[in-house]
Amino acid sequence: MYQHCACGQSWLPPRFECPQCLRSAWSWREASGTARLVSWVVYNVAYDEAFKNKLPYNVAIVELDEGVRLISNIVGTPDGDGLVADMRLALVLEREGDHVMARFKRAEDLEMS
Numbered sequence: 644m645y646q647h648c649a650c651g652q653s654w655l656p657p658r659f660e661c662p663q664c665l666r667s668a669w670s671w672r673e674a675s676g677t678a679r680l681v682s683w684v685v686y687n688v689a690y691d692e693a694f695k696n697k698l699p700y701n702v703a704i705v706e707l708d709e710g711v712r713l714i715s716n717i718v719g720t721p722d723g724d725g726l727v728a729d730m731r732l733a734l735v736l737e738r739e740g741d742h743v744m745a746r747f748k749r750a751e752d753l754e755m756s
C-alpha cells in the first residue's frame with residue numbers, strides 16, 4: 644500500500660500530509676507489487692550490533708511501477724551478486740518478529756520458483 648493525494652502525488656513512507664501540497668486529502672492505494680531496481684549498496688561491516696549476524700546484506704532503492712520509491716532489501720542475493728540497475732523486481736513480504744517487511748526479489752527468481 645502507498646498513499647496517493649488528490650493533487651496526483653504518491654509517496655512512501657506514510658505521513659499525515661501530502662509532501663507536494665501539504666493537504667491531507669490522500670487515500671491508500673494498493674501497489675501492483677512489481678518494481679524496478681534503482682540503486683543499491685552492500686554492507687560488509689556492521690555499524691550496529693543488531694546487524695552483525697546479517698552480514699553481508701544489501702540496501703536498495705526500489706521504484707514501484709506506480710512511481711513510488713522506497714528503501715528496501717533484495718532477498719536471495721545478500722552480497723548483491725546478479726543485481727543490475729533497472730532490473731525487474733517483485734514484492735516479497737517477510738515476517739521479522741512483530742513486523743512484516745516489504746522486500747523484493749528479482750523477477751527472474753520468481754519465474755524459476
Ligand SMILES: [Zn+2]
Nearest residue numbers: 648650661664
Ligand atoms: Zn497533494
